[in-house]
Amino acid sequence: MDSYEVSTLKKGLLILDILRQKHALTLTEIMEELSLNKTSVFRMLYTLEKMNYVNKYNKYYQLNPHIFRDEHLYWHQDIEWTSLVAPYQLARQEEITTYIGILEDCEMVIKNVIREPFEQPFFQAIDTRTPMHSSALGKVVLAHLPIETQHDMLNSIRLHPLTSKTFYDYGLLIPHLQVIKAQGYAVDNEETNLGKCCIAVPIYVNKEVIGAIALHGSTEQIKKATIRSFVKKLVEASKKLTAEIDYLLT
Template sequence: MDSYEVSTLKKGLLILDVLRQKHSLTLTEIMEELSMNKTSVFRMLYTLEKMNYVIKYNKYYQLNPHIFRDEHLYWHKDIQWTSLVAPYQLARQEEITTYIGILEDCEMVIKNVIREPFEQPDFHAIDTRTPMHSSALGKVVLAHLSPKKQREILNSIELNTFTTKTFYDYGLLIPHLQVIKAQGYAVDNEETNLGKWCIAVPIYVNEEVIGAIALHGSTEKIKKTAIRSFVKKLVNASQQLTEEIHYLLA
């Protein structure tokens, strides 16, 4: 080691750096990433948490987004979506691409996409748009809006056809949205892209739907028989997201 280096400080900075790269890790995962012993990692994390550089949610540690803040891409309504833990846990658990979409005006805007190896956001996809009437993200949000807001959005969009399965008739889409609201989730069954399925559930903040979380993959990866199982895991992730958001905004 260089004679001018301070080893303790260096270890602390290495922990901050690995959390910046991986976004959320357990104590054990940090130990493995940095080849450090449990006592050292625990003491470092305890100190960083006390100084507010790191926050702990459940067993996962992450950078405090109010200190490590990117003003350009990743903040929306005081929420840094790429820092939230739940989508990474879901993506790693299921090994399926995970999306977060947020309603902005009358559009669904992507705020995080986590693809294999499920560690980093796909930064190129952030702030792209997804169709309200064909994507699972858009449909599940539409279904859970107030009737007034739903009509406002439907009157402002065109029901463009992307595949032979896309809803292009308001007379069919509106009853479909009613079914989605009743069941609590939406499925994009190759309505936007052939060979691709997507399942989404809403995200609530202060009992208001603001967006959705979704799993997206090929028809081989997402089987029709597994939809109920995926929905249960998405609902759990959505509930955790709501808890995280309330924690960060408190």
């Protein structure tokens, strides 16, 4: 080590740097990434948390987005969506691309995408749009809106076929949305892109649906027989997201 370096300060900065690179990590993961012992990492994290440089949610540590707010952070309704831990946990656990979509002015806007190696947001996809009537994200939000709002929104968007499997007839789409609401999840089985499948469940804030979380992959990754299993994982992630959001907004 250089004679002018301060060892303790350097370790703290290394922790901040690894959290910047990999977003949210447990104490054990930080130890392994930096080859530091448990006592040193615990003391560093404790100090950084006390000084509000780092937040801890459940067992995961992440940078405080109110301090480390830059062009890579995407805020919406006082929520910094790329900082929420639950989607990263889901993406790493299932090793499938994970999406967060939010309803904005009759459109589903992507607020986070986590794809392999499931450490950082895929920033190029953030703030892109996904079709309300064909994507799992859009359909599950439409299905859980109040009926009048749903009808107004359907009247304001153009239903057009993206593939041969797209629901673009109101007479077929509305009963389809009723089924989605009853089962609590939506599936986009090649309705938006051929060869791709997506499963989504709603996200609520104050008991109001504001968006959805989804798993997206090839039809080989997400097969019909595995949908129910993925739905259970998505529902768990949605509950965790709600708890995180409630914590941040209180």
